[in-house]
Amino acid sequence: MARILVGVDGTERGVKAIEWAALRARRTSSQVTLLTAVALDSAKAFGAEVDSIRETVENKLRDIAQKISEDFENIEVDWIVHDEGILEALADVSESYDMVVLGARQNAKISEMLGGTKGLKLSITASVPTVVIPETWDYKDQGSGIVVGIGPDDSDEGAIAFAVKEALALNQPLELVSAWGLPAGISRTAESLGGGLGPVGEQFQLKINAHIDSLKAAYPDLVVTGKTIEGSSPTKVLITYGAKRKLLVLGTHGRSALGRAVFGSVTHNVLLSPNVPTVVVPKP
Numbered sequence: 563m564a565r566i567l568v569g570v571d572g573t574e575r576g577v578k579a580i581e582w583a584a585l586r587a588r589r590t591s592s593q594v595t596l597l598t599a600v601a602l603d604s605a606k607a608f609g610a611e612v613d614s615i616r617e618t619v620e621n622k623l624r625d626i627a628q629k630i631s632e633d634f635e636n637i638e639v640d641w642i643v644h645d646e647g648i649l650e651a652l653a654d655v656s657e658s659y660d661m662v663v664l665g666a667r668q669n670a671k672i673s674e675m676l677g678g679t680k681g682l683k684l685s686i687t688a689s690v691p692t693v694v695i696p697e698t699w700d701y702k703d704q705g706s707g708i709v710v711g712i713g714p715d716d717s718d719e720g721a722i723a724f725a726v727k728e729a730l731a732l733n734q735p736l737e738l739v740s741a742w743g744l745p746a747g748i749s750r751t752a753e754s755l756g757g758g759l760g761p762v763g764e765q766f767q768l769k770i771n772a773h774i775d776s777l778k779a780a781y782p783d784l785v786v787t788g789k790t791i792e793g794s795s796p797t798k799v800l801i802t803y804g805a806k807r808k809l810l811v812l813g814t815h816g817r818s819a820l821g822r823a824v825f826g827s828v829t830h831n832v833l834l835s836p837n838v839p840t841v842v843v844p845k846p
Contacts, residue, residue, distance in 0.1 A: 563638075564592040567659040569652050570623065570641075571598065575665025575697035580626065582695045582839055583663040584634040589731070594630065595659065596623050596641040599648040619643050649684055656688045663693040666836055691724060691843045696836045705806040705838060708732070711828070712740045712770060712788070713813060720843040721813035726777060730784060734808060738773055738788035740766040741799035741828070766790040797831035810840045 568583045570576050580596070587594045600619055620643055627639035644651035656662050662684060684692050710725035712718050722738075729736040742763065770788035777786050793799040804810035812829050829842060 564590055564661075565659045566592050566594050567652065567656060567662045568594060568596050569598075569648055569662070569664035570596045570626070571648060571665075573665065573697075575667060575695065577665070578695045578697055578699050579663045579665040579693075580630065581701050582693065582699065584630050584637055585701055586661075587637045588634045592660070593638045593640070596626060596639065597644060597648075597651055597655065598623065598641075599644045599651045616643055652684055653688060656684075656690055659690060661691050661693060662688055663695065666694045666696055666833065689844055691720075691841050694833055694836050694840045694842070696838065696840075698837070699839060705808050707735050707737060707807045708809045708811065709737045709739055709800075709804045709807050710811040711800055711813070712738050712766070712773065713828075714742070714766075717845045718813035720846045721811045721841075722773065722777075723846075724841060724843045725809070725811040726781060726784065728809060728811075729786075730781065732808065735785040735787070736777075737803075737807075738770050738786065739800065739803055740770055740788075740790040741796035741803070742766055742790065742792060763790050763792055796828050800828065800832055801835065801837060804838050804840075807838050810836075810838050812840065812842050814842060814844050 566583045566587055568579055570580065583594055586592065598619060600615060620641070623641035623643070627641060630637055630639050642651075642655065644654075652662055652664070664684065708725050708729045710718065710721050712722075725736055728734070767790045770790060774786055774788050777784055791799045791803065800810065800812075810832070812832065814829065832840060833842070
């Protein structure tokens with residue numbers, strides 16, 4: 563049985579993560595584990611009754627688990643109360659699960675932009691797919707189609723495999739998108755020096771076409787299309803193109819010079835403002 567780990571923090575975005583995980587668990591006959599973190603050592607240092615705090619938290623998780631089972635047809639749910647930070651706790655136990663799910667704000671604060679989002683930090687550490695659910699997501703009003711971002715290296719291998727499996731299981735069309743480009747000022751400089759970016763776009767399209775040919779041969783029932791989109795902000799391209807889709811899937815990018823120059827921190831920036839459920843899949 564597949565196992566899904568969900569970070570629970572008592573916020574609305576945490577509720578959305580639970581709902582998404584419960585829907586997937588019902589569809590895939592998976593088991594769900596709710597994980598929350600409580601700083602019990604700190605509470606003890608301030609004289610708080612640790613046993614009482616743990617009991618309160620466990621009772622709350624029990625209530626959530628019962629509601630999930632009632633609302634989503636008796637899904638098997640358990641829970642873990644960890645005494646360290648939520649990210650550390652998720653990372654520590656994630657290898658025993660097939661997927662980690664957590665919620666995210668629609669627009670990050672400046673401090674989060676500087677320090678990175680929880681989803682990004684976890685996706686770098688975890689060896690399994692990390693799913694980030696925006697707080698505005700509504701399971702009653704889901705989009706259609708699955709988009710997978712294609713990068714400049716081979717780090718999208720796992721993302722493509724995950725997206726194909728989801729598209730077939732959900733009977734959804736799959737779209738491969740390469741969002742590439744340089745900031746406007748740099749792009750104009752390249753043009754003035756005779757170094758246009760056209761050939762770069764052509765190389766991305768060739769890669770997209772090769773993926774499409776391979777997927778159509780392997781999966782005759784899969785509806786798959788692809789395109790390259792040039793823009794000074796690949797992040798905005800992916801966020802805009804992925805809007806109203808059911809799922810956006812990204813691979814963990816390599817740290818090559820080309821990856822940094824052309825893509826920058828695209829995955830990082832997408833996770834700062836996700837507008838659809840976004841999956842970050844590590845390279846196999």
